[in-house]
Structure formats: structure tokens, C-alpha cells
Amino acid sequence: LLEDARSRIIGLGLQDVVSLKGRVQWQSMPSEFDASDVFLFTSVRDSFGSVTLEAAAHGLPVIMLDLGGGKVFFPTSASVKITPSTIEETVNAIADALLFMRDHPSERQHMGRAAFEFAKGTVWSAHAAAMQVLYEKALCHRSAPIKPT
Numbered sequence: 207l208l209e210d211a212r213s214r215i216i217g218l219g220l221q222d223v224v225s226l227k228g229r230v231q232w233q234s235m236p237s238e239f240d241a242s243d244v245f246l247f248t249s250v251r252d253s254f255g256s257v258t259l260e261a262a263a264h265g266l267p268v269i270m271l272d273l274g275g276g277k278v279f280f281p282t283s284a285s286v287k288i289t290p291s292t293i294e295e296t297v298n299a300i301a302d303a304l305l306f307m308r309d310h311p312s313e314r315q316h317m318g319r320a321a322f323e324f325a326k327g328t329v330w331s332a333h334a335a336a337m338q339v340l341y342e343k344a345l346c347h348r349s350a351p352i353k354p355t
Contacts, residue, residue, distance in 0.1 A: 218301045223308050239264035243314060244307045247276070248300065250290070254279065262325035267317035269303045271296075284321035 215224045230238055245261035247270040254275030258268050270276045272287035286303040290296045307314045
């Protein structure tokens with residue numbers, strides 16, 4: 207499978223853009239993210255793919271399929287979302303996105319900053335602060351005390 211992917215990468219002229227790593231140990235992921243320019247996430251079955259948040263926390267824009275949780279939650283300002291169709295069309299769209307990232311470094315960096323800002327907003331302290339604001343608004347707009355029945 208890895209050799210098939212390597213052949214496809216060469217066939218698409220992406221060998222200077224794509225580096226296949228195979229299975230990477232979890233402990234090595236931070237250094238892999240730091241050594242990368244973009245994160246490619248092609249899962250069709252993950253409901254969200256928390257690894258995309260890890261990539262975003264390292265300032266990487268994400269190329270992903272426009273499916274699942276990523277479709278809804280991951281911002282378009284930080285990603286290129288590919289609408290899957292046929293295998294050939296989807297592969298070509300991913301190749302185009304990778305080449306775009308290579309050929310437009312300022313846009314890639316802008317998307318990486320947007321990814322980092324998005325990741326910062328997903329930490330628990332940010333969620334807790336947002337919930338506190340919602341609770342305070344709800345309590346301030348209450349018309350009358352709730353009476354037990």
C-alpha cells in the first residue's frame with residue numbers, strides 16, 4: 207500500500223511536495239509536525255480526527271476531506287476541504303491542494319496562523335469561559351425564580 211502511494215505521488219509529480227512516513231510513533235509526532243508545512247488528513251471514517259487539532263496547534267493548515275466533524279468544526283480559513291467524488295477526482299483535487307500550498311507560501315502561512323488561533327480556542331479553559339458567559343446571560347434574563355412543583 208505504501209509503495210502504491212509512492213508510485214501515485216511520483217505519477218502526480220508531487221515527490222518534492224509529499225513525504226510519506228508510514229506509521230509514526232506518537233512520541234515523534236510533535237517533531238514531525240514542526241518539520242512540516244501542511245497536514246494532510248484523508249480519513250473517511252473518523253468522526254472528527256483530533257489529530258487535525260494537534261496539527262493546528264503546531265500552526266499547520268490542514269488539507270482534509272469535507273466529511274464528518276472536520277466538515278462542520280474545522281474552519282475554512284485554516285484548511286482546504288476537498289469534496290470527495292470519484293477516487294481519481296478526489297486524488298487529483300488533493301494533489302492540486304498540495305501544489306497550491308507549495309506555490310503560495312504566504313497563503314499557507316496565513317492559514318497556519320488561522321489554524322493555530324483555532325486550536326487555541328479549543329482548550330478547556332476557553333470552553334469554560336464561554337460557558338460562564340452563557341450561564342451569566344441566562345441568569346440575568348430570567349424573569350422569575352423557578353418554583354419547585
